[in-house]
Amino acid sequence: MKPFQLTYTAKAPSLLREALGDWGISKRTLASVKYGGGQILVNDAEVTVRHPLKKGDAVTVIFPIEEHGKGLSAEDGDLEIVYEDEALLIVEKPPLQNTIPSREHPFGSLANIVAKHFNDHGIPSTLHIATRLDRDTSGLVCIAKNRHIHHMISLQQQEKKMKRRYEALVHGTVEKDAFTITAPIGRKNASIIEREVREDGQFAETEVRVIEKLEGYSHVTLQLNTGRTHQIRVHLAHIGHPLLGDDLYGGKRDLIGRQALHCTELELIHPVSGDSLFFRSSLNRDMQSLV
Structure with a gap:
């Protein structure tokens, strides 16, 4: 299982800690990298956050492998994938399915099925569901494949850049x-x-x-x-x-x-590439029959 990693290029001299903050690496994420088995490399050499960067330095952040919580079991089930890359998973949630397990519905949730998908494809992440839907509500759901990606999406939500x-x-x-x-x-x-x-x-x-x-x-x-x-x-x-x-x-x-x-619609900026993403979903049959 290969850990998730991102590489940045320093545009000006600065301390590594300051550059990481500018790239959106939160203090919490930085702590998880430092103490959870991750690494920070500058030009392929491991360094501390006090390392002085020069313009053009390649900074690689290797994030620690995440584990599913003990309460989340991986289950087989239908998963309608709209979009997937190393950072994001966009899926269609049907009606009458929990986004995450609950006391009343401990099995069969979207999270249980995505956990199985992650296991099957060697994705080193627990579940980071950025846009939850109620059990009855259907449609598009955005899932981050890493704690840092979830943080970046949360910032977009706070800044109203995600629609x-x-x-x-x-x-x-x-x-x-x-x-x-x-x-x-x-x-x-x-x-x-x-x-x-x-x-x-x-x-x-x-x-x-x-x-x-x-x-x-x-x-x-x-x-x-x-x-x-x-x-x-x-x-x-x-x-x-x-x-x-x-x-x-x-x-x-x-x-x-x-x-x-x-x-029906989800619009966001890709947290790694910076590209604008737009997804559209059709109404489920039960609603479509009424319109």
């Missing part, structure tokens, strides 16, 4: 064609699962655009500008248009047996 767009079917006729929901979200009192809009919650923002107004419900597209738990579900219920099938937040299951939400 996630969804399509949903909601109860009622949404009157405005385009608008933004800005409402803080927090955990509902006496519930470990349910969230609600509340003054002391975390800032949350969702952009909404109507695709089509149908009989008794509307087909909308949504863009997340923040990533709060159950954000889309809570925001849509808050404005009186809960998702079809989302009985936790006021939706009915007469037309569909799960919340009608699908992650």
